[in-house]
Amino acid sequence: MATQTPVRAKGRPRSCLADAAIATAALELFADEGFERFSMEAVATRAGVSKATVYRRFCGRDELLAHAMTQLGADVPKMPELGDFWENLTQFLDGIRESAPGSLKSRIMIRVLGEGERHPQLQAMVTELVIRPRQARVRLILNSGIQSGRLRPDVDIEATIALLIGPMVWLKMLRLTPEAGAATTETIVEVLRAGLVPASHS
Amino acid sequence: MATQTPVRAKGRPRSCLADAAIATAALELFADEGFERFSMEAVATRAGVSKATVYRRFCGRDELLAHAMTQLGADVPKMPELGDFWENLTQFLDGIRESAPGSLKSRIMIRVLGEGERHPQLQAMVTELVIRPRQARVRLILNSGIQSGRLRPDVDIEATIALLIGPMVWLKMLRLTPEAGAATTETIVEVLRAGLVPASHS
């Protein structure tokens, strides 16, 4: 190997600012406008670069979209591991519920779900990058809860995962009517923890 | 009043077959193709009628779409009222989870949610017609459960609603990976009923 950068192109190097601008513009555009309005031209305009700059990097919209989606998997909510089991669970779920109800990732997820039947490989990619890691993380947390005796060992894991993630997704969608999504993550975990049957029946 | 039909047009009456064909075509098209591809022309083609026939009934795509959405609220899952409280609840939730995971209403709901920020009045309409009636129905069921003593009277109603509806929506979305949505409605209700804490801690 002759140089530190094995293959160093001769001409003017590509602007890494343009790289970043295109990547973020692609994600935001898809979240804001949806699959249909996602086009090379729209991405270029939003990124503040020329169309030629985009086409030099990606052959077409599918390639660009796929590249943008790979940036979604980065930040899986981390596992706290210290503190009470229930606190950890609540904290993790809050991480899924995430910032504003209309966060970038949330909006992208909804778009993908809507377009899923028409573009199964896009859906598969997002499933693999976003949904699966979070499912696995919940599974880990639940298993640790069982081992530490905080959780019923005979509980149905898959059903519990649905009971934990489902409401988060649902409440995220209920940005519709603000007062309807008033239920906090804490109260949800608390209800699920104690169950629905009266204490006298236990 | 002169006649039984107060205003009887003179010429050829409008075909009620065309009415129905347009209405169903509009719903299916929106579910299949999404908001962007929803157009007067596409609806006419799918309905098997000419564009003129559609334009004679609706001024534009917004009017047509709004009319189509009003047909969604019709069949709220009925309240069984006979049988065990938990059986009723399970049955009702199965009704929400609904037939095939890709039912017409499900797909429309996802589309609306995705396009919600861009078209808030469409979202508001569907919220009013589909979501709210089901929320209210769950509320009724839960209150009846409290009155009959099957349900903890101090339970947080809003959190419980999220815990019931959320997983149904979530599992509906998990048509992605068939094995992942294996959790049945029964097991979900069972877990929620008994709670997550070990019996020894209750």
Add this chain to the structure above:
DNA sequence: TAATTACGATACGTTAGCGTTTCGCATTAT
């Protein structure tokens, strides 16, 4: 029968977005 309206088919001009290409200038290696 005459008048009136609905229907299917089709054609029209307009608009918007697409992917592509070209141009002059900027930036880098040799």
Add this chain to the structure above:
DNA sequence: ATAATGCGAAACGCTAACGTATCGTAATTA
């Protein structure tokens, strides 16, 4: 300096869909 590549700007032709209008035929009332 020279060659090579990236960049923004702009123009290209193409396609698809839009809303509208026209036509002959069908159905209904007066």
